[in-house]
Amino acid sequence: MTSNDPSTLLVVDDDSLILQVMKLCLPAPDYHVITADSASKGLQLFAEHKPDAVLLDIQLPDQSGLAALHEFRELDRRVPVIMMTGHGTAETAIGAMSGGAFEYVTKPFEPDDILPVIDSALETSRMARKPAVLPSETQGDADDSSTDRVLGDCQAMVEVFRSIGRVAARDVAVLILGETGTGKEVVARAIYQHSNRRDQLFHAINCAAIPENLLESELFGHEKGAFTGADQRHVGKFEVCNGGTLFLDEIGDMSPMMQTKLLRVLQEKEFERVGGTKTIKSDVRIIAATNRDVEAAILDNSFRSDLYYRLNEYTISLPPLRERGEDIKIMAEYFFARFAKTLGKEYVSIAPETMASLKLHSWPGNVRELQGVIKQTLLKASGPVIVPAFLPKTFSPLSDDGLTKPANVGTWQENLRNWASTLLEDGSHNIAADIHDAVDREILPEILRATQGNVSAASSRLGMSRPTLRSRLKQLGLGSGAEKNG
Numbered sequence: 001m002t003s004n005d006p007s008t009l010l011v012v013d014d015d016s017l018i019l020q021v022m023k024l025c026l027p028a029p030d031y032h033v034i035t036a037d038s039a040s041k042g043l044q045l046f047a048e049h050k051p052d053a054v055l056l057d058i059q060l061p062d063q064s065g066l067a068a069l070h071e072f073r074e075l076d077r078r079v080p081v082i083m084m085t086g087h088g089t090a091e092t093a094i095g096a097m098s099g100g101a102f103e104y105v106t107k108p109f110e111p112d113d114i115l116p117v118i119d120s121a122l123e124t125s126r127m128a129r130k131p132a133v134l135p136s137e138t139q140g141d142a143d144d145s146s147t148d149r150v151l152g153d154c155q156a157m158v159e160v161f162r163s164i165g166r167v168a169a170r171d172v173a174v175l176i177l178g179e180t181g182t183g184k185e186v187v188a189r190a191i192y193q194h195s196n197r198r199d200q201l202f203h204a205i206n207c208a209a210i211p212e213n214l215l216e217s218e219l220f221g222h223e224k225g226a227f228t229g230a231d232q233r234h235v236g237k238f239e240v241c242n243g244g245t246l247f248l249d250e251i252g253d254m255s256p257m258m259q260t261k262l263l264r265v266l267q268e269k270e271f272e273r274v275g276g277t278k279t280i281k282s283d284v285r286i287i288a289a290t291n292r293d294v295e296a297a298i299l300d301n302s303f304r305s306d307l308y309y310r311l312n313e314y315t316i317s318l319p320p321l322r323e324r325g326e327d328i329k330i331m332a333e334y335f336f337a338r339f340a341k342t343l344g345k346e347y348v349s350i351a352p353e354t355m356a357s358l359k360l361h362s363w364p365g366n367v368r369e370l371q372g373v374i375k376q377t378l379l380k381a382s383g384p385v386i387v388p389a390f391l392p393k394t395f396s397p398l399s400d401d402g403l404t405k406p407a408n409v410g411t412w413q414e415n416l417r418n419w420a421s422t423l424l425e426d427g428s429h430n431i432a433a434d435i436h437d438a439v440d441r442e443i444l445p446e447i448l449r450a451t452q453g454n455v456s457a458a459s460s461r462l463g464m465s466r467p468t469l470r471s472r473l474k475q476l477g478l479g480s481g482a483e484k485n486g
């Protein structure tokens, strides 16, 4: 969940048990589940509530689920619809995927099977529908959590906004470059939302988070029996998203085999499912992003130059936050005001010394790190003016030179307990994650150093999968430079 607003899920099934179970599995305040026992009631609720995603049974008393899927899509194609199917109707459900269903699940299912699918559908819906508002269109309150305002006044960001305006309506591939947390996803959403395909599907795939064989099937689909465990045909994103937009995040982490397959679909607009012979045509606009230095990757042969030129019909480079000058002030003021409202904290202004500290920081995690620091600061703040003492201890410029550190007494367990108590007193609601992050910030670079930056070796020593390690490094703003391919 990335927003404080609950996600609305419409569940349409004539089996009252399913409706009850889904309500229990998806509790408030994160979710708001509305239910219908027929297609007609579902369509009525869809129009009234504009849900973020739909869970739809394939057999309904008044209409087939497939016909209902078609009607939901007529109302709003951007809302992901997950089909629920019994064993006997799996083939129909697979057909529904070509009809634009987001995914299908076979009954009976365990909550653990369906919840990740629902969350992924809700995330897709957020990306497609939550407006990414550019400065030229900025209106409304700072506390309006239903939109993402994309801020920036420095020359480089003004150029980014011009580029979005120029490229959005042209049906070309776009490559977005920038360090972690610089806003690549929000720019991708702005391009899609200003494009001629804005009413069609938008799907996002994080290429670094999915192992190669699964990524292939996720993008291109597979036939039944294509590999061990492929007990049903699967329809991939290129097929589902026909007519829409696919956001391929972390494209720089794609394997050579996947790069070749992607190049073909970009050039020829056709592909085959894994294990299949039928050629499938697809018209999908690609927006790709990476935080890697692609030109260096081309030089060391880990990225295909022909794919780069194909993706690079238009490139947008996002500057790191530390190079955006006064934009740090504009963003800090905006996020303090916005988060103060959501967290129910008093906020009037930022003291000049605090602003000076914010400007001095190097922001390896860029805008995402700034947002995190501002939330932590607000939780600690006890007055309307944000003074430096409210900044997180790990952030304070003094915390590195020993001046503010207590004498190093006690065992590490005692220090850890003291730290947990301090976070408790500071009012944090994220204690486990804060401590976990701090531990990972120390150990991950250490193990990467010991393995000469080899991610495979480091992940094997850490007992973590490679994608997990990469995404963890990225989350912590440690993604650039520390690691090498491997």
Ligand SMILES: Nc1ncnc2c1ncn2[C@@H]1O[C@H](COP(=O)(O)OP(=O)(O)OP(=O)(O)O)[C@@H](O)[C@H]1O
Pocket: 148, 149, 150, 151, 152, 178, 179, 180, 181, 182, 183, 184, 185, 186, 187, 249, 291, 331, 367, 368, 371, 474, 475
């Ligand atoms: N210019 C901006 N103005 C306001 N908010 C921004 C701006 N750029 C990014 N953000 C916010 O910062 C957060 C991180 O941005 P985003 O997820 O788009 O970064 P990213 O470059 O895709 O990160 P990653 O490489 O880690 O996937 C989001 O909440 C986004 O809305």
